[in-house]
Amino acid sequence: MPSIATWAGTASIKGSSESTRMALxxxxxxxxxxxxxxxxxxxxPYLLxxxxxKSKVSLVWIAGPISGxxxxxxxGVIADRSTSPWGRRRPFMVVGTVIVSICLLILGWTSEIVGVFVSDPDMKRxxxxxxxxxxxxxxxxxxxxxxASTRSLVVDTLPIPKQQLGSAWASRMVSIGGLIGxxxxxxxxxxxxxxxxxxxxxxxxxxxxxVTICATVGTTCWAVSERVLVSSGRGQDESIGAMATFSQIMTTALHLPDRIAAICWIQFWCWIGWxxxxxxxxxxxxxxxxxYNAPADARDHADSLGQIGRVGSLSLIVFSLVTFAGSVMLPWVIETPTEETPDFTPRPPASIAPFLAELQKYKPRLITAWSYSHIIFAGSMVSAPFVTSLRSATTIIAMCGIPWALACWAPFTFMGMEINRLNSGTDQNRTRKSRGSMEMNSTQSAALLSHPDNESKDSSSDLxxxxxxxxxLYTTLPQFIGTFISWMVFSILEPGKSPELAKEAHPDEHHSKDGPNAIAVCLFIGAVAALVAAYATNRLDRISR
Incomplete structure (x- = not known):
């Protein structure tokens, strides 16, 4: 039997208000x-x-799912075992950010860097x-x-009643980052x-x-103090090698607790759709x-690829705005999952507080809202093959902002809650029984951002x-499946050049624009996966009761 992990210090966040602490x-x-x-x-376009x-560019983008x-x-495994005096997560955040920044600068100046060492034009290219x-x-x-370290830091730092709020703030920051980009x-x-x-x-x-990633990650690392793992309770050999790392990952993945496994499968089907x-x-x-909408001179424009980028980016800005609005407003109108701490619900502005107070009795549970979000996303994407106007396309893309806000929020909320329950050795029923002892005023709520030094942890405490x-993994694997599905759809429906872009790349060729849009068919298939995700979410609701 593994012994109990031991810790030193407390987890805390700088800031005089709850909103400030969550933002930092x-x-x-x-x-x-x-x-x-x-x-x-x-x-x-830079690689092109x-x-x-283009075929080789598609291979380059396998880097995303492979790296994930x-x-x-x-x-995650290595950081879980880390006994660094700076904490388990922040050292990885700092080192990773430095590497990202260096690689970004190299990427921008690749030609100049290579030019210092290579003069032959072909070799230089x-x-x-x-x-x-x-x-x-x-x-x-x-x-x-x-x-990975940033998400784990949120889970490590916040107790169960704060997991939903922390995930909601994370969703907001993701939306802001997209808008700024x-x-x-x-x-x-x-x-x-x-x-x-x-x-x-x-x-x-x-x-x-x-500069942005250095500034934001640096600020979070400055503002957050982690508990320090003194001993993981695994005896003398607390180091972990490559094979042991993979072994632990596989063993844990094959023996997940029921609720965590259910969350993972929701994520799997959800991401086939996304x-x-x-x-x-x-x-x-x-x-x-x-x-359908471009004037004749626009269809014959020499830079139709640039037009696609500009029009598409404008729609995604609308999508990001809806996502941000949803991530701000939804926590006020969705019930905290544990139903434990009514005093800890986000405080709305005074101007809308009476309206939201009236809605309190009608608040849906987070798991219900998550299930409906899959259905909203599916309903939007089902209509994609039948869209014949830019306005309609932009509308259904914008509608997906609310489901995306929940997709960035709900799974991490439920996962954080389950991890903390495993850590504290409590189950959902014990959590509900403690409702009366958990209520505090706004001054006491700051204490919830710290874990006591003597908090009892079981063998799951560092997982x-x-x-x-x-x-x-359940987010990444669907990306490979999605790539294969898209490749099949493109091969069947658009085996040749893109009819919208063919004239630019091949002015002497003619390609019909009749027939279904292949990307719209891929979106339609994603809608089917989203419906399966909705069913899986309902299953999580059943096993959580």
Whole structure:
């Protein structure tokens, strides 16, 4: 039997108010999401500009799911065992952020760096492409380590009654990061910075992204103090090798507690639905515009690819605004999962407090709202093949903002609650019985952000990282499935050149725009997966009672 883990110190967050503490705890997600957004928006045209073919570019983007599949569980396991005096998560966040920043700057200046060592034009072009690809892989692997540690830090720092609020704040920060990324990409940065931080938009964006992730992660690491793991309770040999790491991940994944397994399967089906949306919605919006709404001169425009990017980005800005609004408003109108701490619900502005007070009796549970969000997403995506206008396409993309807010919030709330219950040796029934002893006033609520030094933990106490890493496996594997589904759909429905972009790349060829849009069919298939996710969410509700 493994002994009980021992700890030193308390977990705490700087700040005089609950909102300040939550913002500081989750601020790093702004920088992470900003970096993801810049990479997904600009790296594809950058690689094409360097001379990489589109088929090879698609192989480059396997870096995302591969890095998530490998890095998050491994970093989670290693960090769980860490006895660093700086805490278990923050050292990985700092080191990973430094690597991300260096790789971003290398990515922006690949041609100049290669030019210092290589003069032959052909060799220089090949070396530049190779360095750019390696830099992208470096960014993906390092940022997954930072993201895994950031999510685990939220779970480690907050007790059960605060997990929903922490996840809601994390969702808000993700939305803000996306908005900032889209806004920065749409601006002409040369008018702001001149050539002081680069002579191109892409170089300037890499610098801004590097500064942003360093500033946000650095602020979170400064503001949060972690408990220090003195001993994990595993005896003399507390180190863990590569094989032992994989062994623990696999063993844990195959023997998940029922509720954690249910959460993981919801995430699995949910992300089969979200994959085509996140990767192809921009292109789909632009293709709808070129097919049905664009004037004749726009259809024949030399830069139709640029038009697709601009129109699609505008729709995603609307989507991000809806997501942000949902992540702010929904915590006020959705019941806290544990139903334990009514004094800890987020405080709305005084102007709408009476209205929300009236809604208190009608508050849905978070798990109910999560289930309905899958249905809303499915209903939106089912209509994708039948859309014939830019306005309709933008509307259904915007509608997905609410489901996305819950997708960024609900799974981490329930996972954090389950991990904390395992840590404290309590189950859901014991948690409900303690309702009366948990109520505190607003001054006492700050104490909930700290774990007592003598808090009793069982052998599951250091598994937050590995459980969240396994959750990420159930997020990553659907991306491979989604890639395969998309490849099949594209091969069957659009085996040749894209009808919307063919004229630009091949002016002498003619391709019909009749027939279904292949991306819309992928979105439709994603809707079916979302319905399965709704069923799986209802199953979680049943086994949690």
């Amino acid at each position: 705890l989750t601020l790093s997600l702004i920088g992470i999401q900003f970096t993801w957004g810049i990479e997904m928006t600009y790296c594809t 500009k360097l001379g990489l073919t 599949l490998i890095m998050q569980p491994i970093v 090949s070396a530049t492409i190779a360095l750019a690809v390696l830099s992208i892989y470096g960014v993906d692997f390092a940022i997954n380590a930072v993201q 889209y806004a920065a990409g749409a601006m002409d940065l040369s008018q702001i910075f001149g050539t002081s931080i680069g002579d191109s938009q892409f170089k300037q964006l890499t610098v801004v992204a590097a 994959f085509p949306f996140l990767f192809y919605s921009t292109t789909w919006i632009g293709e709808v515009y070129l097919r 937050a990282g590995v459980y969240l890493g396994i959750l990420n």
